[in-house]
Amino acid sequence: MKTILLAAIVLASAAFAQDATGNADNGKRIFMKNGCFECHGTVGQGTIAGARIGPPPLNAQGLIRYVRRPPGQMPAFTEKVMSDQELIDVYTYLKTIPPAKPAKDIPLLNDLRTK
Amino acid sequence: MSKKIPVGRRGFLKGAAGAAAGAAALAGSAPALKAQAPERAATPLPSAAMAAAEKTSPAPRVDVYTTDRPGADFMVDVIKSLNFEYVCANPGSSFRGLHESFVNYGGNKAPELLTCCHEESSVAMAHGYFKIEGKPLMVMAHGTVGLQHASMAIYNAYADRVPVYIVLGNIQDINFRRGDVEWAHSVQDAAAMVRDFTKWDDNPVSLSHFAESSVRAYKIAMTPPYEPVVIVADAVLQEEPMPEADRRNARIPKLALSAPPAGDSGAVAEAAKWLVAAENPVIVAGRSARTPKGIGLLVELAETLQAPVQDRHFRMNFPSLHPLNGGSIANADVVLGLEVQDFWMATHSMTPINRLGMESKPITKPGAKLITIYSGDLYGKSNYQDFGRYAEVDLSIAADAEATLPALIEACKRLITPDRKRAMMERGAKLAEASRAARERDIEQAAYGWDASPISTARVTVELWNQIKNEDWSLVSDVNPFFSGWPLKLWDFKKHYQYLGEHGAYGIGYGAPAAVGAALANRKYGRLTVNIQCDGDLNYAPSVLWTAAHHRIPMLTIMHNNRAYHQEVMYLTDMAARANRGIETFNVGTGINDPNIDYATMAKAYGMYGRGPITDPKDLGPAIKDAIAVVKRGEPALIDVVTQPR
Numbered sequence: 001m002k003t004i005l006l007a008a009i010v011l012a013s014a015a016f017a018q019d020a021t022g023n024a025d026n027g028k029r030i031f032m033k034n035g036c037f038e039c040h041g042t043v044g045q046g047t048i049a050g051a052r053i054g055p056p057p058l059n060a061q062g063l064i065r066y067v068r069r070p071p072g073q074m075p076a077f078t079e080k081v082m083s084d085q086e087l088i089d090v091y092t093y094l095k096t097i098p099p100a101k102p103a104k105d106i107p108l109l110n111d112l113r114t115k
Numbered sequence: 116m117s118k119k120i121p122v123g124r125r126g127f128l129k130g131a132a133g134a135a136a137g138a139a140a141l142a143g144s145a146p147a148l149k150a151q152a153p154e155r156a157a158t159p160l161p162s163a164a165m166a167a168a169e170k171t172s173p174a175p176r177v178d179v180y181t182t183d184r185p186g187a188d189f190m191v192d193v194i195k196s197l198n199f200e201y202v203c204a205n206p207g208s209s210f211r212g213l214h215e216s217f218v219n220y221g222g223n224k225a226p227e228l229l230t231c232c233h234e235e236s237s238v239a240m241a242h243g244y245f246k247i248e249g250k251p252l253m254v255m256a257h258g259t260v261g262l263q264h265a266s267m268a269i270y271n272a273y274a275d276r277v278p279v280y281i282v283l284g285n286i287q288d289i290n291f292r293r294g295d296v297e298w299a300h301s302v303q304d305a306a307a308m309v310r311d312f313t314k315w316d317d318n319p320v321s322l323s324h325f326a327e328s329s330v331r332a333y334k335i336a337m338t339p340p341y342e343p344v345v346i347v348a349d350a351v352l353q354e355e356p357m358p359e360a361d362r363r364n365a366r367i368p369k370l371a372l373s374a375p376p377a378g379d380s381g382a383v384a385e386a387a388k389w390l391v392a393a394e395n396p397v398i399v400a401g402r403s404a405r406t407p408k409g410i411g412l413l414v415e416l417a418e419t420l421q422a423p424v425q426d427r428h429f430r431m432n433f434p435s436l437h438p439l440n441g442g443s444i445a446n447a448d449v450v451l452g453l454e455v456q457d458f459w460m461a462t463h464s465m466t467p468i469n470r471l472g473m474e475s476k477p478i479t480k481p482g483a484k485l486i487t488i489y490s491g492d493l494y495g496k497s498n499y500q501d502f503g504r505y506a507e508v509d510l511s512i513a514a515d516a517e518a519t520l521p522a523l524i525e526a527c528k529r530l531i532t533p534d535r536k537r538a539m540m541e542r543g544a545k546l547a548e549a550s551r552a553a554r555e556r557d558i559e560q561a562a563y564g565w566d567a568s569p570i571s572t573a574r575v576t577v578e579l580w581n582q583i584k585n586e587d588w589s590l591v592s593d594v595n596p597f598f599s600g601w602p603l604k605l606w607d608f609k610k611h612y613q614y615l616g617e618h619g620a621y622g623i624g625y626g627a628p629a630a631v632g633a634a635l636a637n638r639k640y641g642r643l644t645v646n647i648q649c650d651g652d653l654n655y656a657p658s659v660l661w662t663a664a665h666h667r668i669p670m671l672t673i674m675h676n677n678r679a680y681h682q683e684v685m686y687l688t689d690m691a692a693r694a695n696r697g698i699e700t701f702n703v704g705t706g707i708n709d710p711n712i713d714y715a716t717m718a719k720a721y722g723m724y725g726r727g728p729i730t731d732p733k734d735l736g737p738a739i740k741d742a743i744a745v746v747k748r749g750e751p752a753l754i755d756v757v758t759q760p761r
Binding site for chain 2: 046076078
């Protein structure tokens with residue numbers, strides 16, 4: 001019974017996060033203020049120090065879960081230093097970042113394929 | 116018509132207010148003189164002591180004022196015999212005799228004196244120069260304050276297995292120390308301060324001793340593992356005439372460099388057996404390519420075995436776009452480490468910084484055999500810990516890897532049967548496909564943030580490549596991880612001078628002077644030297660830009676201006692996250708902003724071409740083109756590019 005209840009809470013939480021809408025402007029502000037850009041780049045493009053997250057490959061709940069318990073080198077950020085709502089705002093900002101153009105449409109990048 | 120008054124000793128003293136002896140003698144008697152003759156206070160009479168002194172005979176004349184053969188001339192002969200092209204120095208009184216002899220006796224050629232504004236720059240220039248040219252530069256410095264400035268750069272060279280030939284000035288004999296500066300600049304054992312991270316030193320007490328120790332020092336520095344060495348040039352030996360005995364007896368010993376040590380033949384045969392039998396061998400290269408030949412040897416070994424190479428980029432070991440570049444240690448059944456200083460780190464994982472506690476575990480699968488060929492096993496010191504953790508391996512060959520590779524390659528070839536050959540070729544085909552797919556991912560990833568401002572490091576990398584790919588280029592800066600390693604992923608590195616590797620001991624401040632030293636080595640070959648310059652690094656001793664301008668050392672510098680000590684930014688964030696507080700304070704004590712530093716203006720101030728700051732990626736290509744035109748005229752040029760953090 002306890003397990004079913006826990007699962008229901010997790011599912012409800014996930015549904016909330018997926019459906020929740022955030023404030024993209026505030027998300028961008030937090031992304032810069034809290035230094036997310038230092039590893040992930042100002043447009044979430046990813047660097048050697050942090051994964052590409054712009055646009056985000058995860059849904060909002062996935063992003064929150066990742067930030068709370070990251071599997072790699074990234075520091076874990078608790079609710080105390082970044083709330084769920086702030087992360088939803090960050091997620092909303094990241095969603096506004098358009099996908100990169102394919103490399104074939106960028107001549108300098110496409111030229112790299114000649115070697 | 117004015118009346119001429121003869122100026123005797125007394126008259127001279129009246130007018131010589133600045134003469135120290137006179138001033139001191141007058142000071143004691145001034146009040147009494149003022150009371151007796153107030154109207155003549157401005158021109159006091161001599162004291163009784165001075166009057167008495169005037170009546171005594173003058174001190175005997177020292178009649179030796181010049182020499183046509185200072186000891187430093189012989190020192191220059193010795194140094195010239197070692198074939199240094201240049202000597203880097205910030206001028207210092209403790210080696211003024213040697214300095215003068217280099218210029219006026221040695222003709223300021225072979226070696227030519229290069230004016231450096233910081234001893235750290237002198238040594239780091241020698242560090243960068245060696246990694247291109249394969250032979251050491253000489254550095255001169257004070258045995259005290261100069262060496263203190265130089266010490267961090269010496270430690271970098273030591274940890275990076277680079278020989279730097281350091282000559283220190285010192286005044287050993289207290290009778291020759293003229294004043295407090297020379298006392299402060301003298302030391303009992305000058306080399307002691309850096310003995311923990313130099314390979315050998317000596318403090319010669321005669322010119323013939325200097326000759327023998329200088330040649331010995333060179334030989335030791337150039338025997339693998341290469342390391343810095345120190346010779347103290349006593350100032351009295353430099354400045355006083357060459358003694359008669361030395362004129363008759365002093366000679367310069369013959370230099371014969373030691374052949375590098377190759378691995379034991381039995382151990383090499385055993386390694387070959389394991390490698391040929393392996394299903395998934397992996398080669399890890401640290402400083403495998405000690406000379407330009409090393410790249411070709413590693414390619415031959417990799418292709419013979421169809422084994423992947425993980426280049427840890429401490430040197431230009433392996434062509435970046437070779438289909439065997441890559442591989443996974445986790446899947447390996449045999450791992451061969453070639454001059455890998457941190458082999459334990461290459462084969463283990465540790466608890467990441469985002470978790471409390473510490474646990475380490477092998478990343479190799481159980482039963483994997485580990486082989487090392489490492490010259491570091493032949494030599495070591497204990498205090499500084501650059502040697503890394505003890506590596507538990509199955510076969511340890513204490514030898515120079517490059518010298519051992521020919522025998523290892525031949526041993527492998529002898530053991531390869533047609534069946535093994537077929538299996539190896541199948542493995543090679545899979546590795547080539549994986550390498551091609553990885554490159555495709557890298558190219559696609561470079562598109563992300565393409566138009567961003569600050570400009571992405573991938574964009575800078577590709578814009579640069581577009582302008583240099585048809586030139587004989589040389590990248591002389593460490594780009595991994597500071598520039599996300601983009602050039603190493605996207606450019607076609609083939610030749611030994613196309614990448615220098617890393618700092619050695621990660622002492623920041625290495626980058627700019629090492630780049631200038633490398634550019635100096637590249638100059639005579641007409642290569643286009645490219646330096647991707649971290650902003651924090653340049654600010655340690657930016658005056659090396661002046662050295663580049665003054666000595667007409669052509670080099671294109673692209674600023675990686677992320678306006679922070681970025682590695683520390685990330686560490687500070689890690690610590691704040693661990694402490695569960697204040698993650699927004701990452702820029703406190705780490706940022707290099709407010710005010711932003713104008714590097715183009717800095718470059719101009721040092722007498723070189725400067726442009727920027729460039730914040731729009733569309734402006735970058737034209738700026739690089741213009742700067743390359745300046746460099747091709749034989750001058751250094753700098754473009755300030757405001758970049759993404761990594």
